Amino acid sequence: MNILEIHQLSKSYKAIKAINKLTLSIDQGQAYGLLGPNGSGKTTTLSIITGILKQDSGGFLWFGENPSAKQRIRVGSLIETPHFYPYLNLEKNLKILCEIKKQEYTDIERVLKETMLYDRRKSKFRTLSLGMKQRLGIAAALLGDPEVLVLDEPTNGLDPEGIAEVRETVLEQVDRGKTLIIASHILSEVERICSHLAILKQGNLLASGAVKELLSKEEVIEFASSDNERLLKKLKASKLIKEIEQENGVLLALLEQNITSADINNFAFNNKITLTHLVSRKKSLEAQFLELVKE
Amino acid sequence: MLSKDGGRIKKLIRIEQIKILNYTPFRILLLLYVVFFTLGIVIYPLIDKEIPVISLSDLFRFPDVWSFMTWVTEPYNILLALIIIMITTNEFSNHTFKTQVIFGLGRKELLSQKLILIFLLAVFATILVGITTISLGLIYSYKLTFKIAVESMWYMAVYFLSSISFMTFGLFFALTIKNTALSILSFIALRSFVEPVLFLILRKTEVRWFLPMRATSRLTPLPNLMEIFQSKMDSAEPIEDTAMEILPKGLPIWQNVLLVLGYLSILIFFSYRIMNKKRLT
Numbered sequence: 001m002n003i004l005e006i007h008q009l010s011k012s013y014k015a016i017k018a019i020n021k022l023t024l025s026i027d028q029g030q031a032y033g034l035l036g037p038n039g040s041g042k043t044t045t046l047s048i049i050t051g052i053l054k055q056d057s058g059g060f061l062w063f064g065e066n067p068s069a070k071q072r073i074r075v076g077s078l079i080e081t082p083h084f085y086p087y088l089n090l091e092k093n094l095k096i097l098c099e100i101k102k103q104e105y106t107d108i109e110r111v112l113k114e115t116m117l118y119d120r121r122k123s124k125f126r127t128l129s130l131g132m133k134q135r136l137g138i139a140a141a142l143l144g145d146p147e148v149l150v151l152d153e154p155t156n157g158l159d160p161e162g163i164a165e166v167r168e169t170v171l172e173q174v175d176r177g178k179t180l181i182i183a184s185h186i187l188s189e190v191e192r193i194c195s196h197l198a199i200l201k202q203g204n205l206l207a208s209g210a211v212k213e214l215l216s217k218e219e220v221i222e223f224a225s226s227d228n229e230r231l232l233k234k235l236k237a238s239k240l241i242k243e244i245e246q247e248n249g250v251l252l253a254l255l256e257q258n259i260t261s262a263d264i265n266n267f268a269f270n271n272k273i274t275l276t277h278l279v280s281r282k283k284s285l286e287a288q289f290l291e292l293v294k295e
Numbered sequence: 296m297l298s299k300d301g302g303r304i305k306k307l308i309r310i311e312q313i314k315i316l317n318y319t320p321f322r323i324l325l326l327l328y329v330v331f332f333t334l335g336i337v338i339y340p341l342i343d344k345e346i347p348v349i350s351l352s353d354l355f356r357f358p359d360v361w362s363f364m365t366w367v368t369e370p371y372n373i374l375l376a377l378i379i380i381m382i383t384t385n386e387f388s389n390h391t392f393k394t395q396v397i398f399g400l401g402r403k404e405l406l407s408q409k410l411i412l413i414f415l416l417a418v419f420a421t422i423l424v425g426i427t428t429i430s431l432g433l434i435y436s437y438k439l440t441f442k443i444a445v446e447s448m449w450y451m452a453v454y455f456l457s458s459i460s461f462m463t464f465g466l467f468f469a470l471t472i473k474n475t476a477l478s479i480l481s482f483i484a485l486r487s488f489v490e491p492v493l494f495l496i497l498r499k500t501e502v503r504w505f506l507p508m509r510a511t512s513r514l515t516p517l518p519n520l521m522e523i524f525q526s527k528m529d530s531a532e533p534i535e536d537t538a539m540e541i542l543p544k545g546l547p548i549w550q551n552v553l554l555v556l557g558y559l560s561i562l563i564f565f566s567y568r569i570m571n572k573k574r575l576t
Contacts, residue, residue, distance in 0.1 A: 050396075050397045051396045051397065051402075052393055052396060052397065052574070052575045052576075053574050053575075054572065054574070068401070069396075069399050069400055069401035069402075069404070070399070072396075072397065072398065072399040073398070073399030074399075075399075077397045077398070079393075079397055082394070083389060083390035083391055083393060083394045084389075084391070084394065085314060085389060085391055086389060087317065087318060087319070088313070088314070088317055092313050092317060095313055096310050096313050096314065096395075097394075097398050099306050099309055099310050099313075100306075100310070100395060100398045100399050100400050101398060101399060102306075140398070143398075
């Protein structure tokens with residue numbers, strides 16, 4: 001089922017074009033990441049689809065319907081820093097949101113326990129640290145067990161422990177079949193969590209699709225042997241590598257699709273050459289991302 | 296349909312309830328408001344003894360007590376409008392309008408929340424005036440029949456309207472200016488400074504009666520004090536203050552009411568427009 005469909009969405013702030021004819025489609029169960037450097041339009045896009053901002057042109061559909069407050073109830077969101085009533089305690093703040101979400105107050109206990117904030121439920125929001133405020137934002141997004149989670153930099157302000165907790169919570173939701181839309185510039189997290197990606201730069205969509213396709217399957221290996229010259233010649237003649245070069249007594253090879261370092265190891269053995277050194281270097285998402293964005 | 300709307304209204308009331316009942320400035324201002332009223336019941340009789348010739352207790356008699364009390368307590372509306380301004384500008388400064396929208400409240404409902412609050416506060420204010428007036432009336436009237444008591448009770452309805460209008464003015468200022476201090480200042484400036492000045496400038500014309508805030512406060516105008524005191528004094532001819540041009544006549548009451556209703560509609564219309572277009576940061 002189509003959860004969110006964005007079509008030719010554009011928004012400018014005076015002279016600056018924040019997003020330019022963005023078109024995206026997100027299906028149920030996908031963990032969709034929005035990647036991009038600062039100013040690429042991630043937050044603008046999320047602001048528009050959650051009703052904070054009005055677009056200049058283009059449109060979007062939630063659950064196949066025209067956007068309205070009714071659908072936002074089905075979506076749990078955390079956009080930028082979470083804002084609550086500073087003079088109200090956590091419980092009361094969540095009560096207000098429960099009313100909006102048409103949920104029973106009993107749900108409050110569940111989400112507070114999930115984010116380890118239950119014993120602070122009677123504390124006023126303004127007494128919370130930055131990390132706790134962020135956790136409350138996530139707790140609030142989980143109210144009502146929504147079908148879709150929209151998170152804008154959810155690990156903002158969290159220590160490593162907090163980041164790991166968020167990742168766990170998010171992955172659990174994905175496992176349960178929820179749809180996730182997450183904007184982040186922490187690539188290692190996105191790599192671990194997301195099934196699909198959209199890469200934005202200055203409001204334009206550079207690439208989108210399944211992570212498996214966007215991530216190169218090409219492996220780069222670094223190796224050395226007892227007879228580098230002969231190995232180099234043999235490998236060049238074989239169909240195992242795309243490129244190979246020698247540097248400082250070490251060989252660097254870009255393998256063909258679906259060829260692994262184990263295959264190279266076997267090849268060397270079959271040609272009676274022993275490898276003395278073999279290191280596999282997968283081209284990380286970060287490297288690819290920086291490359292794409294640099295263009 | 297009706298029950299669905301009723302449920303929606305109750306939901307908005309519950310939400311506002313959680314917000315305001317725990318908001319200290321609100322509780323203080325409301326307490327202040329009630330204190331002013333109770334002080335009134337105590338103070339007026341005390342002043343009465345100090346002023347010669349005129350007996351203030353004339354003012355507290357039915358039916359004139361209605362027009363007198365609604366005129367005297369009309370300025371208290373500023374307190375109520377201040378509450379509304381503060382609560383609304385807080386939603387901007389705390390970015391809680393944004394949070395509510397993200398979680399599934401419609402833009403229209405953000406405004407409806409405040410309008411419902413205004414309605415409830417106006418009801419509260421009117422009831423308070425009613426109780427105070429009836430109490431004073433019962434204490435000071437010696438010739439009491441039911442007919443005399445309720446004769447001018449319509450002043451309550453008019454008071455209710457002036458209360459709602461004033462608060463809605465405040466709401467509009469809060470929505471456009473967003474900043475607490477500026478909104479309060481501009482609001483008070485308009486009522487106590489700008490409009491009185493304009494009123495003077497336009498003193499030769501009829502237009503001056505159409506200035507919005509003045510029109511609202513004139514819903515409960517200064518009662519014909521001379522006439523009231525007259526009943527005690529033995530005078531051959533009744534003196535009218537209009538003849539002496541102490542207080543110009545102004546618009547007849549029903550015209551005033553229509554005018555204020557008109558302003559109210561315009562304010563609410565533009566308020567909804569603003570809420571729909573605004574970028575909620």
